[in-house]
């Protein structure tokens with residue numbers, strides 16, 4: 535990032551990773567504490583003027599007992615969010631490759647609960663994504679009570695949509711063919727629908743058979759991504775509640791395949807898939823992006839009013 539020498543801040547080391555093409559900038563904030571403002575995140579996310587990513591993933595020390603790390607997630611628009619499934623798999627590979635842990639089961643604190651990550655001998659990472667939330671207030675979604683699906687009106691059209699939280703909010707539409715699904719138009723329209731007060735990730739689910747599905751996701755705060763882990767989980771939950779899918783589903787996204795398993799209400803959703811490291815990099819933060827040195831009080835300083 536082009537900085538005049540005067541305004542240069544510290545160097546920041548990062549790792550570029552992806553889960554089925556859903557790509558991330560991953561930062562170890564344990565060994566290099568830093569503070570990133572939304573504006574700087576947006577600049578770093580820019581694919582022409584920055585590093586370029588869908589989400590920024592931050593590794594922090596645990597903030598509660600009985601967990602190994604805290605996992606923070608920021609979308610490309612700078613918004614901090616509750617969960618990222620593809621990111622969770624990359625998080626596991628990152629903390630193991632950086633030797634921040636050698637545990638087989640890694641417990642990670644997110645904004646909405648604790649998830650468990652396991653790296654298998656085959657290099658795939660499996661994640662217990664926790665129990666999906668269906669209560670409207672918990673999603674959040676504007677409705678009186680949980681339903682298998684809801685009718686939403688937007689732009690003169692009616693949509694039959696499921697609403698599920700995997701820690702983050704998802705709306706799921708069932709379509710005949712994801713290739714012709716109106717992701718570019720309906721995605722942004724429903725992402726910001728007033729029925730989703732915190733906005734939502736919008737999934738377009740095609741049921742191939744009871745064990746196979748295809749999915750495209752218009753992600754909150756990003757747009758369409760090549761894959762969405764929590765979106766795949768939410769889609770399987772929605773498909774099972776509609777009686778369309780079995781417990782174990784192979785979900786094919788534009789960037790590749792995930793295995794999602796959910797035995798039913800009250801049970802956690804299990805996800806298995808790859809996590810890939812692409813490169814390591816360094817960049818110089820602008821001076822304002824680093825922790826401000828504590829200002830020594832000078833005698834005669836005017837008292838703040």
Ligand SMILES: N[C@H](CCC[C@H](N)C(=O)O)C(=O)O
Pocket residue numbers: 556588589609615616617618619620621702703735753754755756759761762763764765
């Ligand atoms: N855009 C999502 C966060 C990232 C989710 C996705 N990348 C995943 O793999 O789950 C949200 O605003 O809730």
